[in-house]
Amino acid sequence: MTKAIMIQGTGSNVGKSMIVAGLIRACVKRGLNVRPFKPQNMSNNAAVTEDGGEIGRAQALQARAAGVPPHTDMNPILLKPQSATGAQVIVQGQIAGHQEAAAFGRNKSALMPAVLQSFQRLAAGCDLIIIEGAGSPAETNLRSGDIANMGFAGAAQVPVVLMGDIDRGGVIAQIVGTQAVLDSTDNALVCGFAVNKFRGDRSLFDAGRDDIVARTGWPSLGVIPWFDAAHRLPAEDVMDLPARARSKGAGCVIAVPRLPRISNFDDLDPLAAEPGVDLRIIMPGQPLPADADLILLVGSKATIADLAALRAEGWDIDIAAHTRRGGQVLGLCGGYQMLGKTIADPDGIEGEPGTVTGLGHLDIHTVMAPIKHLSLKTGVHPESGTELSGYEIHIGETSGPDTERAWLRFDGKPEGATSKDGLVRGCYMHGLFNADAFRAVFLSQLGAGSQLNFEAGVEDALDALALHMERYFDIDQLLALAKEV
CATH class of the missing domain: 3.40.50.880 (Class I glutamine amidotransferase (GATase) domain)
Structure with a gap:
């Protein structure tokens, strides 16, 4: 019996990739056989897989968290931007052509069979799949034919946990506003929420967390503090680079x-x-x-x-x-x-x-x-x-x-x-x-000198992230909410 649950975000770069990696490593430490899955990714930071294809680097890191080799089924659709309006389309690891954004928007639903095929193959060999969404389900202009967020969740009938980012401000509006713009069918897929990147005394947000619960009816799975060792994990988003490479002033x-x-x-x-x-x-x-x-x-x-x-x-x-x-x-x-x-x-x-x-x-x-x-x-x-x-x-x-x-x-x-x-x-x-x-x-x-063990540092950071998730995220509730697929 394989169960699955999906982490979607109120926007891009809210920390979904890292949270999924941490949850996977935590569940592996609990003795579960876990796989990552992201139906559609957009990134030029790709990883090569043993089966001869390419996937988003975040899914490669999540596979590492799971203790398994990366596989093309973990990210069946990868969009690699080549211009302001067009991207190379990778399907199950291989180039399927180039499409302008407007054409992809019209045609993306045709890729759903490949997405579901990859998902079902993964499900055949594990206990749990933790799925990562892309961008935000609140982008209602992208809902028609969606394969990345609620479109996939509905097709695969998997429950969704919505992740907000308090560091960018307005997290109550992020989560409550997402519920407001989703239709009733999509809202019914959401089984809870969590808040990421909190800094300081978490008790100061208790009233905010409770307000979200009261307004949405969704349970809270956690308010997750900022993870200080995040810079030790490989970055997927180019927007993360300047902060990670902040000048040390010497060397x-x-x-x-x-x-x-x-x-x-x-x-x-x-x-x-x-x-x-x-x-x-x-x-x-x-x-x-x-x-x-x-x-x-x-x-x-x-x-x-x-x-x-x-x-x-x-x-x-x-x-x-x-x-x-x-x-x-x-x-x-x-x-x-x-x-x-x-x-x-x-x-x-x-x-x-x-x-x-x-x-x-x-x-x-x-x-x-x-x-x-x-x-x-x-x-x-x-x-x-x-x-x-x-x-x-x-x-x-x-x-x-x-x-x-x-x-x-x-x-x-x-x-x-x-x-x-x-x-x-x-x-x-x-x-x-x-x-x-x-x-x-x-x-x-x-x-310059070097005494760094880089690969061991990544493993240590994943272990520390798993402990972070065990402490601040209700993993027992997450597993209870996951559904058989």
Whole structure:
């Protein structure tokens, strides 16, 4: 018998992903076999799964909380924004095409069978599924054909706990207002509420909690204090980056330009956690710092468009000045492609067909191709002999003289490129900095030390989050409210 329950939010970034991860780890500690599920996600921070697909990174973290490998069924629909109005559509881990927002809104209900199929496969092998919604069910303009929130809850007949965010203010109105705009059928699916991100004396909100109960008739499952160790868990939302990378004021300075379509920025998590690293996310309108030891260009969902944005900010000039001063530059995936001499897109995968000039710091050329490279890999950093594991998730083939100075080997093959002067490097592999030994070597070359065990820190944070949920969230009531599916 498998039961399921869904956590929906009064808005985006109310902490649903973290709360679900904490609940999953807490239930696993109680001896339950648990799986995460998110019907539809929108994120350019994706994880590669063992079954050869991709899902949102939040579901990968939730799978880790459950103690199981990530699987494409955990996030059957993933939208990866490529422009202001369009996104690549991933169905059960594989590219299903590109759609503009308006077209997706009209057609999304056709994806419900795939969503339910994945959900049912997950349900066949566990005790409990904890489901995460997307955005808010109060977005009534999106209700028709919905597959992410109440549309899914109704189709799968799973109960819903509504999560509010007191940190942004107005949490009573968030929750009561959501009930006011939902129709009676959707309201009947809601079985309770909780309040997240409380700071200070929780008893000061007792009257507010009771007012919500009186106005909605929904029971409270908890008022959850701010979780201080949240920064130790991988971030999914790019909006979380500036706070996580808040300048420490000392240490090795790594500057990361915040490009519009930044993707797979989980590469930054281990660096942000390093006490000796001053990781700075440089927002538009700001110059790249002259005191940077390293400029790091991370992944992009639209390399050519982000390259144009980089130039519009004048960051290309800053990077050139940085290398003239002897500063180092590293490009990962899309950032690697930008550092080359040209990027060709003959099939118009990212927009109009054509070729653009790259930053020219690496003697390489990239040709975009419709085949997407998706794989988990193991490798080595030959210079130090340290072992690596990572993942590849990109389109495009890169070649040129500087690839003969590959600085990594993955699955026995050379990977990456290095400039003649050794100041500029790039590669397609993500996840390099998760390896403690390699990260220590890399940072030592920038004059910084490392004594951090990153992966153990993530596990410790998940365990601490589980204890946090046991203390402040009524998990017994949650399990009682969950229904058989």
